[in-house]
Each structure stands twice: as C-alpha cells, then as structure tokens.
Amino acid sequence: MNFPLLLIVIFVFSQAAYWLGYKKAFFSAGEKGPVHLHSRPQYYGTLTVLWCVIPPLFILVAWSVFSETVLTGLALKTMSEYTGNLSPDEISLLKSDLRNIVSGRFIPPAADAALLEAADHYRHMRDIGRQGLSALALASMILGTIIVLVRIRPGMRARNHVEKMISITLITCSTIAIFTTVGIVLSVLFESILFFQQVPVTEFLFGLKWSPQMAIRADQVAASGSFGAVPVFAGTVMISTIAMLVAAPLGLMSAIYLSDYADRKFRAAVKPLLEILAGVPTVVYGFFAALTVAPVIRQFGESLGLSVSSESALAAGLVMGIMIIPFVMSISDDVINAVPQALRDGSYALGATKSETIKKVIIPAALPGIVGGMLLAVSRAIGETMIVVMAAGLSANLTANPLQAVTTVTVQIVTLLVGDQEFDSPKTLAAFALGLLLFVVTLILNIIALYIVRKYREQYE
Amino acid sequence: MNKMVRMEDNPVSREDRRTVGKPFSGSPRMICRNVNVFYGDKQAIQEVSIDIGRNEVLAMIGPSGCGKSTFLRCLNRMNDTIDNCRVTGEIRLDDMDIYDRKVDVVPLRARIGMVFQKPNPFPKSIYDNVAYGPKIHGLASTRRELDEIVETSLTKAGLWDEVKERLAQPGTGLSGGQQQRLCIARAIAVSPEVILMDEPCSALDPIATATIEELINELRTQYTIVIVTHNMQQAARVSQRTAYFHLGDLIEVGSTKRIFTNPIHPLTEDYITGRFG
Numbered sequence: 001m002n003f004p005l006l007l008i009v010i011f012v013f014s015q016a017a018y019w020l021g022y023k024k025a026f027f028s029a030g031e032k033g034p035v036h037l038h039s040r041p042q043y044y045g046t047l048t049v050l051w052c053v054i055p056p057l058f059i060l061v062a063w064s065v066f067s068e069t070v071l072t073g074l075a076l077k078t079m080s081e082y083t084g085n086l087s088p089d090e091i092s093l094l095k096s097d098l099r100n101i102v103s104g105r106f107i108p109p110a111a112d113a114a115l116l117e118a119a120d121h122y123r124h125m126r127d128i129g130r131q132g133l134s135a136l137a138l139a140s141m142i143l144g145t146i147i148v149l150v151r152i153r154p155g156m157r158a159r160n161h162v163e164k165m166i167s168i169t170l171i172t173c174s175t176i177a178i179f180t181t182v183g184i185v186l187s188v189l190f191e192s193i194l195f196f197q198q199v200p201v202t203e204f205l206f207g208l209k210w211s212p213q214m215a216i217r218a219d220q221v222a223a224s225g226s227f228g229a230v231p232v233f234a235g236t237v238m239i240s241t242i243a244m245l246v247a248a249p250l251g252l253m254s255a256i257y258l259s260d261y262a263d264r265k266f267r268a269a270v271k272p273l274l275e276i277l278a279g280v281p282t283v284v285y286g287f288f289a290a291l292t293v294a295p296v297i298r299q300f301g302e303s304l305g306l307s308v309s310s311e312s313a314l315a316a317g318l319v320m321g322i323m324i325i326p327f328v329m330s331i332s333d334d335v336i337n338a339v340p341q342a343l344r345d346g347s348y349a350l351g352a353t354k355s356e357t358i359k360k361v362i363i364p365a366a367l368p369g370i371v372g373g374m375l376l377a378v379s380r381a382i383g384e385t386m387i388v389v390m391a392a393g394l395s396a397n398l399t400a401n402p403l404q405a406v407t408t409v410t411v412q413i414v415t416l417l418v419g420d421q422e423f424d425s426p427k428t429l430a431a432f433a434l435g436l437l438l439f440v441v442t443l444i445l446n447i448i449a450l451y452i453v454r455k456y457r458e459q460y461e
Numbered sequence: 462m463n464k465m466v467r468m469e470d471n472p473v474s475r476e477d478r479r480t481v482g483k484p485f486s487g488s489p490r491m492i493c494r495n496v497n498v499f500y501g502d503k504q505a506i507q508e509v510s511i512d513i514g515r516n517e518v519l520a521m522i523g524p525s526g527c528g529k530s531t532f533l534r535c536l537n538r539m540n541d542t543i544d545n546c547r548v549t550g551e552i553r554l555d556d557m558d559i560y561d562r563k564v565d566v567v568p569l570r571a572r573i574g575m576v577f578q579k580p581n582p583f584p585k586s587i588y589d590n591v592a593y594g595p596k597i598h599g600l601a602s603t604r605r606e607l608d609e610i611v612e613t614s615l616t617k618a619g620l621w622d623e624v625k626e627r628l629a630q631p632g633t634g635l636s637g638g639q640q641q642r643l644c645i646a647r648a649i650a651v652s653p654e655v656i657l658m659d660e661p662c663s664a665l666d667p668i669a670t671a672t673i674e675e676l677i678n679e680l681r682t683q684y685t686i687v688i689v690t691h692n693m694q695q696a697a698r699v700s701q702r703t704a705y706f707h708l709g710d711l712i713e714v715g716s717t718k719r720i721f722t723n724p725i726h727p728l729t730e731d732y733i734t735g736r737f738g
C-alpha cells in the first residue's frame with residue numbers, strides 16, 4: 001500500500017473510531033443517560049480517534065526517519081569483504097554512491113557488480129519493509145482503537161485524557177522552536193571552536209587588523225591573514241549608532257504625535273501605513289542607500305570641501321535609521337498608550353498643558369518601556385545586512401569618521417561565506433566566530449530589553 | 462425645553478423632570494444655569510441649573526449613568542479633553558464665565574481642583590507628586606518655598622506624619638487610602654478655591670474612607686467642595702447640601718438633612734429608600 005493511500009485509510013478509519021467511541025460511551029451509560037458519564041460522549045469519541053491515529057502515525061514517522069540509515073547499513077553488510085579495509089571517508093563515498101543507484105539518479109561509471117548487487121538488496125529490503133510497515137501501521141491502528149473501546153465505561157476520565165494529550169502536543173510544538181535555536185547555537189559554537197583552535201581568542205577579540213584573505217593552496221602567494229574583529233565590530237557600532245540617532249528621535253516623536261496629538265481618524269489611517277513601511281524588503285532600502293543617499297552625501301560633502309568615499313557609514317546608517325523608525329515608533333506608541341488615561345487626567349486636572357503632561361508625566365512613566373523598545377531596535381540594526389552590503393562597503397577600516405567606508409559583522413560573514421570555500425580554513429571558520437559573537441551581543445541586548453519592558457509592565461498591573 | 466424651577470411644596474408627579482427644592486444659594490461660589498452636555502448626538506445632561514455655595518460640601522447622588530461625573534467634569538472643563546463632548550449654558554466661578562473664550566483652562570484648573578475615583582498618583586516620589594502642580598504654575602521661586610508648600614499640603618491632607626520620613630519614595634508605593642490623600646494633597650498644593658471629588662472613596666476600605674470623610678469635613682472651612690458619591694450614608698455624613706440626578710436631569714436639591722428625611726420628588730424618595738438604582 002502506498003503512503004497517501006495509507007493516510008486516507010487511517011483518516012477514514014478514524015472517523016469510524018470516533019463514532020464507535022461515541023456510541024460505546026453513550027450505550028455504556030445505559031438507562032441513566034449520557035449525563036452520568038464522567039465526560040461528555042464527544043470526549044470518548046475523540047480519545048478513541050487519538051489512540052487510533054497516533055500509533056500508526058508514530059510508526060510511519062519512525063520509518064521515514066530511520067529507514068534509510070538502517071537499510072544502507074544492511075546493504076553494505078552484503079559487501080563486507082570490500083568495506084572491511086576502507087577508510088571512513090571512502091565508506092561515506094560508497095554510501096552516497098549506493099543511494100544514488102537506488103534512487104536511480106545516476107549510476108557511477110566506476111560502480112562494480114558488488115555495489116549494484118547491494119543496491120538490489122537495498123531495494124528488495126525496502127519493498128519488504130514497506131509492505132510490513134503498512135501492515136504494522138494498520139494493525140496498531142486497529143489495536144489502539146479496540147483497546148480504548150474495551151476500556152470505555154461511564155467512570156472513565158476521557159476528558160482528562162484528551163486534555164492531557166492535547167497539552168503534550170502543544171508542549172512538543174513549543175519545544176521544536178527552542179530545540180531549533182539550541183541546534184543553531186551549537187552548530188555555530190562547534191565551528192567557532194574549530195576556528196579558535198587555529199586563531200587565539202585574544203587575537204580575535206582584541207586584534208586591530210581584519211584581513212581574512214589567505215592562501216588556500218600552498219603555492220598561492222598571499223598574506224597569512226589576520227583576524228582581529230575590533231574594526232568589524234567598530235563598524236557595526238558606528239552604523240548602528242548613526243541609525244539610532246536617526247530612528248530614536250524621529251520614532252519617538254511620531255509616537256508621541258500619534259498617541260497624544262493626532263485625532264482618532266488620522267491615527268487609524270497612519271499607524272497601519274507606517275507598519276507597512278516596516279515590511280519593505282531591506283534590499284530595497286539598500287538600493288535607496290547606494291543609489292540615492294550615498295551620492296547626495298558625497299556631493300554635499302564635496303561642496304563643503306570634505307572628502308567622502310562613495311560608500312560611507314553615514315549613508316548606510318541614515319537609511320538603516322529610516323528603516324527602523326516604524327519599529328521604534330510602533331513600540332513607543334504601544335508603551336505610551338499603556339500609560340493609564342488616569343495619569344493624564346490627573347495632570348490635566350492640575351492645570352498642566354498637553355506638552356507639560358507629556359514631558360513630565362507620560363514620558364517618565366513610559367521611559368523604561370521606551371528604552372526597552374530602543375534596545376530591541378538596536379539589535380535589529382546590528383543584525384541588518386543588506387543595506388550595509390550595498391551602501392557601506394567591504395573595507396575593514398578602523399575609523400571614527402562616518403564619511404569613510406567601513407564594514408560590519410554581518411557583511412563580513414556574507415563575504416566570507418560567498419564563493420568557493422574550504423570548510424576548514426580559518427577564513428571560513430571566522431564567519432562562524434563572528435556569528436557567535438554577534439549572537440551573544442544581540443542576545444544580551446534582548447535579555448536586558450525584555451527585562452526592562454517586563455518590569456515596566458508590572459508597574460501598571 | 463426651557464425648564465422652570467419649582468419652589469412650591471404641593472405634590473410633584475413622578476413624570477415631572479423640573480428641579481424641585483432649593484437649587485440656588487445666598488452666597489454662591491459657582492453658578493450653573495441651563496447647562497446641557499452632549500456626547501456626539503447623545504445628550505447626557507439636560508438644562509441643569511444649580512448654585513454651589515461658599516464653603517459648603519455639595520453631594521451629588523443618583524443612579525449610575527445619570528450624568529453625575531459628566532456634570533462634575535463641566536465644572537473644571539475636564540470635558541474639553543474628550544473629543545466629541547459639547548457643553549452649552551453658563552457656568553460661573555465668582556464673576557468669571559469659565560466657558561468664555563477669553564478664559565484659559567490652565568489657571569482655571571488650578572482654581573478648581575479635582576480628585577478622581579481611583580487614586581492616580583504619578584509614578585514619581587511623594588514629594589514630586591505634590592510639587593508637580595506648584596512647579597508648573599510657578600508658585601514657588603525657591604526650593605524652601607516649594608518645601609513649605611509640600612509640607613502644608615500634606616499636612617492639610619492629613620498625610621504629613623505618615624510620609625515625612627519617606628518623601629523621596631514613590632507615591633505609588635503607598636496604600637490606597639494614603640494614595641487618595643496624596644492626590645488630595647496634590648490638588649490642594651496649587652491653592653484651589655473649589656475641589657471636585659468623583660467618588661473619592663469607592664476604591665477604598667471603610668477605615669480609609671472614614672479618614673477621607675474626616676478630611677473633607679476639615680477642608681470645608683477653606684474650600685468649596687463638590688463630591689459625587691454612591692454611598693448615601695457618606696453623603697449624609699459629609700455634605701450640607703445634596704443634589705439628586707436622574708437620567709441627565711437635576712431632580713431635587715436641598716439641605717442634606719431635608720433630602721434624606723423628607724424628599725419632595727417621588728424619584729428622590731425611591732432612590733433614597735432603596736427602591737431604585
């Protein structure tokens with residue numbers, strides 16, 4: 001039986017199982033009627049469905065996860081006289097050849113008879129396995145249903161069982177996200193450890209020179225590469241600072257205008273509009289920065305007699321600032337709106353004007369939340385890549401002059417990983433170390449921000 | 462509909478919405494004539510005329526939604542902060558028409574203070590809560606003067622002894638009753654002539670309520686007070702005159718004692734004897 005058909009059978013059967021569970025519960029209540037059941041009959045139906053569906057699905061998932069490894073292992077056993085004296089690398093090559101043959105993608109020209117035979121064996125066992133799988137799944141489905149049906153009696157706590165299973169499902173869903181994050185961190189961490197085996201941590205953290213170009217082949221002439229991350233981080237800090245200098249005041253002011261000055265209709269129209277602005281792809285902002293803002297800054301600088309490089313931190317920072325304005329505004333607006341109306345009334349009743357009320361009551365009350373929002377915005381600015389790639393350049397200058405080109409952590413990660421790479425050279429691994437450091441920095445910022453925001457919420461509950 | 466004020470004592474029909482009793486006063490501090498309030502198209506107050514006497518406590522009672530808060534908020538133009546609210550008629554504080562275009566609400570609200578139902582101290586220190594009003598109105602030129610204002614206001618509000626050791630701590634950390642007295646101190650600090658209170662005790666426990674009621678009795682010597690309350694015993698304890706509102710109409714005004722012992726209007730009687738609301 002093929003896979004879709006199996007699923008259809010399970011689905012149809014589960015409908016029947018619901019009906020059976022429902023009826024069984026209904027009749028087990030006898031003359032006293034369904035009111036005397038522990039749970040309503042629907043719950044008995046649902047419980048039956050769950051036990052009818054979960055075991056076969058579990059078996060199917062287990063098969064799709066493990067079958068390939070197991071079958072490959074079994075197939076290779078048939079040619080053990082060859083594999084006995086092969087290195088692990090050669091074995092993994094052999095395995096991928098085998099899989100290619102089995103899937104019919106292509107037959108390696110060097111494939112010998114033993115390998116083809118092993119592939120046949122693989123296919124054979126896979127077919128047997130699939131037959132057995134269908135039988136097993138259907139059997140487990142029927143068995144599960146019968147077990148539940150037999151045990152249904154009026155006192156059975158069906159609702160509690162169902163709710164327990166639902167909560168387990170929900171927990172599983174939420175842990176998937178967590179495990180993914182943990183997985184990402186671990187993979188970055190392991191690669192970084194490899195990097196730090198070749199480049200000392202202190203050089204990476206405190207070195208002032210960043211030039212990761214190094215010889216890939218022994219016969220190439222190239223520098224030995226230096227991996228001081230300070231210039232790269234300095235670039236990130238400078239661009240984020242410029243961005244926040246733009247976004248913080250503009251965002252905050254528009255939030256104040258929207259929450260306390262604008263009339264209702266205007267607010268209802270403008271707020272969603274600004275939130276749409278937050279959905280503009282950053283690469284579009286990148287065009288804008290590189291093709292419009294950077295030349296303007298350059299011309300303006302030259303008219304003042306300054307030398308401005310065509311890719312400047314200023315251009316990237318300004319545009320990035322514009323990009324995060326809606327973000328800052330949206331958070332600040334929420335926070336300012338959360339300041340209770342009673343505080344505004346209290347201030348107005350004392351004869352304070354609107355601006356006095358905003359300056360002396362609302363902003364101080366909302367400040368922790370606003371600061372939290374700003375920190376979240378900073379971590380967005382730090383992580384932003386596209387605008388910087390297009391507008392700020394690639395050269396790792398250690399400079400405090402915003403008119404020069406600088407580079408950022410994210411840009412370096414991109415350039416290190418683009419193109420042909422060797423995955424054990426420090427040049428490539430450096431990307432992971434940068435990523436790890438960036439992750440740690442934004443994580444800390446986010447934790448501080450969330451802590452502040454949460455504390456602020458408690459104040460008004 | 463221009464309503465007449467009835468004074469004579471012959472029986473009033475239940476359907477009659479004209480004000481009975483004695484709405485006017487010999488030495489009025491505030492004078493309200495033919496006041497109407499609209500929220501958009503909906504009228505919340507109809508043709509209310511009443512005087513608020515000097516150094517008296519006027520209690521406003523009536524079922525929920527009858528417009529007590531709305532009318533109270535007309536008296537210091539707090540309704541200006543509500544977009545769709547419109548007020549017509551005449552309201553005077555002494556000789557000044559407070560809805561005159563020449564009148565600025567900022568000094569007006571300093572002269573007519575307000576205390577709200579739920580204590581709403583600012584999330585600032587106790588000191589700064591009280592000093593807020595004097596600072597924005599420039600009532601103190603030195604730190605010494607400001608200290609003095611804060612101390613006298615807190616003393617008048619009966620809170621000084623409880624908080625003098627912790628003026629720098631946040632006002633939000635006080636108990637509910639203390640917070641409400643802090644709000645009263647905050648209102649007193651700008652030396653108002655009239656204090657409006659909208660159910661000032663409804664969020665407080667009986668002991669804190671008793672303290673506030675005592676305070677209101679003491680404040681009467683210096684201020685004119687208008688208090689909205691749901692609690693009829695409270696109205697009886699703190700006020701000299703009582704006004705009964707019903708669905709936006711001012712039904713009856715008179716001395717508190719008379720209203721509670723011998724109401725003229727059947728609606729007032731229903732409410733006081735608990736048959737209504």
Ligand SMILES: Nc1ncnc2c1ncn2[C@@H]1O[C@H](COP(=O)(O)OP(=O)(O)O)[C@@H](O)[C@H]1O
Pocket residue numbers: 500505523524525526527528529530531532543
């Ligand atoms: N901001 C407002 N917008 C529209 N209608 C309001 C507003 N405030 C109060 N109202 C209406 O005005 C009437 C009087 O309300 P209110 O003065 O709060 O009554 P009370 O304080 O006596 O309980 C009620 O019907 C209420 O629904």
Ligand SMILES: [Mg+2]
Pocket residue numbers: 529530531659
């Ligand atoms: Mg009210």
